[in-house]
Amino acid sequence: MENIIEVRSLAKIFGNQTALADVSFNVGKGETFGFLGPSGSGKTTTIKILTAQMSQTDGEAFVFGSPAADLRKPDKRSKIGILTDNSGLYERLSVYDNLKLYCDLYDVSYTRIEEVLQMVNLEDTKKKKVAKLSKGMLQRVNLARAFLHKPALLFLDEPTSALDPVNTKHIYKGLQTLKEEGTTIFLTTHDMNEAEELCDRVAFLNKGTIQLLDSPKSLRRQFTDHTITVELVDGNKEIIDIGANGASKLYNYMSENKVISINSNEPTLGDIFVEVTGRKLS
Amino acid sequence: MNMSIKRLMAIFNKDYKDLSRNLYVSFTVVVPLFLAAFMGRQGNIALEQQYMVYNLTLCLVTAYIQCALIAEEKEKNTLRNLMLSPASTMEILAGKGLLSFATTLLVLGLSAFFLDYMPKDLIVVTAAMVLSAIFYIGLGTALGLMTKSAMEASVIIMPFVFVFSFGTSLSFFADKYPFLHAADYLPNAQLLLLAKEVELGAGFADVWSNLGIIAIWVVVMTAITVAIYRKRMVD
Numbered sequence: 001m002e003n004i005i006e007v008r009s010l011a012k013i014f015g016n017q018t019a020l021a022d023v024s025f026n027v028g029k030g031e032t033f034g035f036l037g038p039s040g041s042g043k044t045t046t047i048k049i050l051t052a053q054m055s056q057t058d059g060e061a062f063v064f065g066s067p068a069a070d071l072r073k074p075d076k077r078s079k080i081g082i083l084t085d086n087s088g089l090y091e092r093l094s095v096y097d098n099l100k101l102y103c104d105l106y107d108v109s110y111t112r113i114e115e116v117l118q119m120v121n122l123e124d125t126k127k128k129k130v131a132k133l134s135k136g137m138l139q140r141v142n143l144a145r146a147f148l149h150k151p152a153l154l155f156l157d158e159p160t161s162a163l164d165p166v167n168t169k170h171i172y173k174g175l176q177t178l179k180e181e182g183t184t185i186f187l188t189t190h191d192m193n194e195a196e197e198l199c200d201r202v203a204f205l206n207k208g209t210i211q212l213l214d215s216p217k218s219l220r221r222q223f224t225d226h227t228i229t230v231e232l233v234d235g236n237k238e239i240i241d242i243g244a245n246g247a248s249k250l251y252n253y254m255s256e257n258k259v260i261s262i263n264s265n266e267p268t269l270g271d272i273f274v275e276v277t278g279r280k281l282s
Numbered sequence: 283m284n285m286s287i288k289r290l291m292a293i294f295n296k297d298y299k300d301l302s303r304n305l306y307v308s309f310t311v312v313v314p315l316f317l318a319a320f321m322g323r324q325g326n327i328a329l330e331q332q333y334m335v336y337n338l339t340l341c342l343v344t345a346y347i348q349c350a351l352i353a354e355e356k357e358k359n360t361l362r363n364l365m366l367s368p369a370s371t372m373e374i375l376a377g378k379g380l381l382s383f384a385t386t387l388l389v390l391g392l393s394a395f396f397l398d399y400m401p402k403d404l405i406v407v408t409a410a411m412v413l414s415a416i417f418y419i420g421l422g423t424a425l426g427l428m429t430k431s432a433m434e435a436s437v438i439i440m441p442f443v444f445v446f447s448f449g450t451s452l453s454f455f456a457d458k459y460p461f462l463h464a465a466d467y468l469p470n471a472q473l474l475l476l477a478k479e480v481e482l483g484a485g486f487a488d489v490w491s492n493l494g495i496i497a498i499w500v501v502v503m504t505a506i507t508v509a510i511y512r513k514r515m516v517d
């Protein structure tokens with residue numbers, strides 16, 4: 001598979017503080033890659049280096065096969081879209097006028113504005129002044145702006161951090177559409193459910209290094225303790241091995257009609273993160 | 283270099299809409315106009331006094347509006363979005379300068395009308411004013427890139443208003459403090475010198491040194507501005 005992003009031994013040091021120590025990973029074409037880590041772990045720093053907003057102290061970062069710093073050339077920038085944690089909009093202008101500016105800058109037809117606003121559930125808000133939007137609405141307009149020009153590579157820095165569950169779902173649907181269109185997405189989050197829902201692969205970032213990198217599914221498999229929890233009519237809960245040993249036990253409970261529920265003990269990504277790093281995510 | 287007029291105009295149009303709704307900043311255009319209208323009623327205004335109005339316009343309208351526009355883009359984190367778009371440094375800076383430029387020409391023209399000023403050689407004076415406007419746009423851009431908010435912009439511009447609009451009178455004291463002769467080389471002083479020459483019948487050939495000095499200010503200011511801008515593209 002063609003790699004859209006390649007990062008080798010990336011390091012970033014601010015004064016005497018190491019934000020990234022030694023980070024390496026690849027992101028394949030069409031992949032949604034999740035960068036997970038607690039606050040201050042270097043997620044935004046990585047995005048800034050990958051989008052040429054910051055230079056690394058050491059190591060290499062390639063985007064579309066060229067050094068990330070090449071994105072300082074204007075004509076290379078139309079292939080990427082970026083939502084940062086502090087992206088701004090023009091407050092005295094309407095949502096529509098804001099997006100219209102970027103249509104012109106990216107050479108995109110104005111009809112695209114309706115399309116993206118629909119994707120973020122804001123089709124009724126286009127005439128509203130940006131100053132009058134709620135925080136969640138702002139975030140959604142910013143997101144719409146980030147993928148207005150159908151970038152081949154989209155960087156999203158905590159895209160749903162200000163959103164309620166309903167709008168979060170809307171965004172996920174929108175991102176799913178982009179994914180189906182072949183967009184490569186680099187996403188940072190400290191929301192594990194978000195990572196499960198959206199990402200093909202996730203990297204756990206902690207203390208400036210990647211501690212684990214795999215698909216959510218195989219991580220869960222790797223970290224499962226191979227048990228299930230059975231809740232019985234007498235109120236007790238029993239943890240049963242899912243191997244042959246547990247089979248007869250479960251068979252007995254079930255044939256005696258003692259079972260209320262059976263639950264998998266497969267860990268969530270959050271559990272795995274805590275286990276690997278010894279740190280809570282948020 | 284291939285400049286996209288579409289991108290440049292998109293930024294201009296956006297700024298125009300934005301500024302027309304920003305009374306705090308756009309109100310400054312009234313100050314020189316009011317001054318010109320007031321002085322104009324007295325009739326027969328000396329060139330020195332007229333040029334105080336024009337130099338004030340260049341500071342308070344040209345440089346300040348530019349400075350405030352850029353400072354706000356920084357404050358609201360929209361400048362980074364522009365920098366990350368396919369718009370080039372020149373498209374962004376020119377697009378953002380165009381509005382201050384157009385406003386300047388309008389205010390200068392109206393002021394000259396109120397003051398009943400008709401230079402003997404309109405083309406030479408216009409060329410000098412256009413060149414000066416470009417210098418002040420560069421100054422405003424550089425200051426805007428160095429400030430953090432539109433509020434700060436209105437403070438930082440003050441010393442420049444003082445030196446560049448009222449500073450033309452600095453050379454009056456030059457006999458006492460010889461170092462003040464240096465003030466003669468400021469763009470505002472050169473503009474006035476040029477205007478005086480023109481009234482004495484000078485054409486392009488006679489004022490090339492004044493135009494040249496202003497042009498040097500433009501080149502230096504542009505280089506500084508682009509350097510600061512490039513630096514602001516990365517954290």
Ligand SMILES: Nc1ncnc2c1ncn2[C@@H]1O[C@H](COP(=O)(O)OP(=O)(O)OP(=O)(O)O)[C@@H](O)[C@H]1O
Nearest residue numbers: 014019037038039040041042043044045046085517
């Ligand atoms: N410009 C800067 N100058 C100095 N230190 C910085 C700078 N930017 C980031 N840092 C430091 O680098 C570390 C990583 O910051 P970064 O913003 O990348 O974290 P993050 O994972 O994005 O956190 P969050 O989840 O809070 O957004 C932090 O300790 C931060 O203080």
Ligand SMILES: [Mg+2]
Nearest residue numbers: 043044085157
């Ligand atoms: Mg961050």
